[in-house]
């Protein structure tokens with residue numbers, strides 16, 4: 117046990133860390149879903165393509181046990197029982213990991229696991245998630261995955277798995293419902309093969325700028341085409357005035373029909389279709405408002 121002075125120093129250091137983190141004001145995405153729903157697997161993909169840092173609360177707790185910390189035994193006992201470790205411990209680990217890493221975009225996987233986790237994190241760090249990625253998967257499928265995970269985890273046995281499912285239903289789902297009531301949940305059907313799940317994940321993380329720029333660029337193309345066709349008509353009219361016999365009907369037709377411009381943007385799911393029509397061009401833009409992404 118530390119002295120009062122040591123405790124005071126630790127508190128001051130903790131406060132300094134908090135204020136640094138608040139200044140950093142990182143983007144945080146909470147990644148939630150039942151045990152074995154594929155959170156870690158998909159986080160690895162997101163890290164690779166979207167520059168986030170993956171922080172798994174479970175991994176941090178397991179590392180804390182290995183480090184020989186004074187909380188090690190308590191954490192180990194909780195994990196074996198599938199119980200949720202007190203927020204204070206997990207939040208300190210998360211804060212430290214965020215500061216040490218230095219990135220400003222984090223996927224926080226497996227946290228908040230209950231209402232206490234959620235309220236304490238927001239209260240202490242003053243950070244709210246940009247959104248919550250929720251991997252929805254049946255217990256049957258999750259059980260199958262966990263029993264064949266083979267990573268030597270002490271909690272991947274049928275007895276503990278059942279306890280973890282119960283904790284997820286009773287404590288974690290209400291957190292997802294809380295964020296859903298704030299419009300922050302992006303729900304993914306996680307019962308599909310890894311690549312298919314990632315397609316849905318990707319659609320959520322794809323930078324909006326890319327879509328906006330793509331949109332502008334296409335509109336610009338439309339305007340250029342439109343302008344070029346007017347130039348050709350004007351040229352044809354001028355030619356006709358100067359030499360009435362020289363014009364070919366194709367010069368007029370190409371304006372009316374030849375280069376109708378169709379461009380669609382789509383990514384598979386239920387599309388919302390927005391079309392803008394001009395006399396000579398049709399510009400079509402599809403955005404995906406996949407119902408899957410709404411909780």
Ligand SMILES: Nc1ncnc2c1ncn2[C@@H]1O[C@H](COP(=O)(O)OP(=O)(O)OP(=O)(O)O)[C@@H](O)[C@H]1O
Nearest residue numbers: 150151152153154155156157261265308309310313
């Ligand atoms: N879509 C999928 N289809 C089949 N197997 C999958 C899929 N996603 C992940 N898996 C496999 O299932 C197991 C559990 O996946 P993962 O560790 O990503 O889940 P998790 O949600 O992070 O679990 P936990 O909460 O217990 O840490 C792993 O062996 C992984 O390879």
Ligand SMILES: Nc1ccn([C@@H]2O[C@H](COP(=O)(O)O)[C@@H](O)[C@H]2O)c(=O)n1
Nearest residue numbers: 173174194195198199200201226227229
């Ligand atoms: N916020 C959290 C996250 C995890 N735990 C404990 O760790 C176990 C394993 O978590 P995974 O996300 O790696 O599956 C979990 O069952 C809890 O015991 C926690 O307490 N709090």
